[in-house]
Amino acid sequence: MTEPGTTETVDVVVVGMGPGGEAVAGELAAAGLSVVGVESRLVGGECPYFGCIPSKMMIRAGNALAEARRVPGLAGQADVVPDFSLVARRIREEATDNWDDAVAAKRFTDKGGVLVRGTGRLTGPRQVTVARNDGGEASYSARLAVVLNPGTNPAVPDVPGLAGTPLWTNREALQAEAAPASLIVMGGGPIGAELAQAFARFGTHVTVVARGPRLVPREEPEASELLAGVFRGEGIDVLTNTSIMSVAHSGDGFTVELSSSPGTEADGGKRVSRLTAERLLVAAGRSSTLGTLALDAAGIVWDGRNPPAVDGHLQLADGLYLIGDAAGAGAFTHMSMYHANIVAGRILGQHFQRPDRGTTESHAVPRVTFTDPEIGAVGLTEQQARDAGLNVRTGSTNLAESTRGWIHEAEGLIKVVEDADSGTLVGAAAVGPKGGEVLSMLALAVHARVPVATLATMIYAYPTFHRAVESALADLRRR
């Protein structure tokens, strides 16, 4: 620890120990560099404590209930009695150690890293000052690099009456000890959709209020439509083109006033102007944390909204890197880890003359929304490809028409988006049971720019879900 008023010189300072920050700091420390990792909350960031892992644990449990409810008609009788306390215990004990990061912190310090708990800000191009959580201050100068991995916080929109209520964001929802009787979900993006379905499967009456015309608006419209149909079939109310205008909370729960866009029909014709529920989950996007970093002290101009530009090695300036959600290339753990690998390779390459690990590529970013059916996607949607001026050809197939889909009574689809000039796929979606796994071959095709003509000659095992890819390609080649 630095003496008050002094600056300690180390090789690398990592500010924010999310998935990417933890990975880059750990790898560099293990390689023998002196590394300070600065974290204000929990080492590991959002994903292990309030994001991917506990949400997927809740989804796994909800899916088990849904699968058990499919037994009548397929295999006999099943008495399904949901018990949320089991998933709450699993999240508390197995996933998060009761939201304690001691194991993750030790993993880093065992590699030789120094963990400083506090909020870091830049005080120069490679200078970081930390307002420590214990009230002290520490300053560091980095010989090789400063890596910024600050992530995001849940955004809470400025809706009258909302502030100061006991609203849930993803953080409170994933610490819940019981499923509420009723839940309003503000936002139909991945967080809203995943948690809406998971709670509904535990018996919560859920209403999703989506401001735009469809759920998961970054995905193909066909995927949104299919998901909305599944949600409504499971008893989840989906209100699209609807905004929450005001919120009130009393001992009985939340009351929200709604406004639907003129000329639109919310929930298949039902118009709703007021809702009440025990809980309100705000899943309306994320807010940037870049403001905490004082980027201007390193000469970086930030407009306060869009992520500042980085080069192919994720550098904002020489030796100053920005990785993870805050870099704006996709708010996914796999992107944060991908960035970490490139940055660690760059720093080790400069210091130990090891081979560089290349620069970022963005044409084949995969994503999976873990609803049931899963929505896997890679690269561009059809609309994005058209907006990019490509000569677009698409193909699609309904999973229910495939042998495996029919056996499984599955809902889903495969859609492929081709740049007809190059004859390669630039995007694809795999919606269905294990859609995220089926996606893998499509992600490879987009990543490696495999010619569609080559994909069409592949032998697809029968009767698999991924065999539907062949039908989507056949549809594309017919157009």
Ligand SMILES: Cc1cc2nc3c(=O)[nH]c(=O)nc-3n(C[C@H](O)[C@H](O)[C@H](O)COP(=O)(O)OP(=O)(O)OC[C@H]3O[C@@H](n4cnc5c(N)ncnc54)[C@H](O)[C@@H]3O)c2cc1C
């Ligand atoms: C409910 C939910 C489900 C998700 N599910 C998935 C999924 O299934 N798959 C997937 O790929 N992604 C998922 N995500 C997204 C995923 O969690 C993030 O993309 C991932 O955490 C990577 O973020 P990051 O590395 O940018 O930083 P974060 O995980 O946000 O961590 C950043 C860290 O930096 C710290 N910090 C910030 N500023 C400072 C500062 N100035 N000084 C010190 N410390 C600071 C923060 O305390 C935090 O710990 C999900 C997110 C949510 C909310």
Ligand SMILES: NC(=O)c1ccc[n+]([C@@H]2O[C@H](COP(=O)([O-])OP(=O)(O)OC[C@H]3O[C@@H](n4cnc5c(N)ncnc54)[C@H](O)[C@@H]3O)[C@@H](O)[C@H]2O)c1
């Ligand atoms: N499986 C996964 O990989 C996964 C899961 C969850 C989250 N994530 C990541 O986390 C990010 C954040 O997720 P998210 O769902 O919060 O954000 P999002 O930005 O994707 O979706 C938020 C939605 O809320 C809507 N909205 C905003 N304000 C609203 C309001 N006042 N009323 C009603 N609707 C409103 C927006 O129109 C948008 O559709 C995602 O972009 C994703 O990258 C990934």
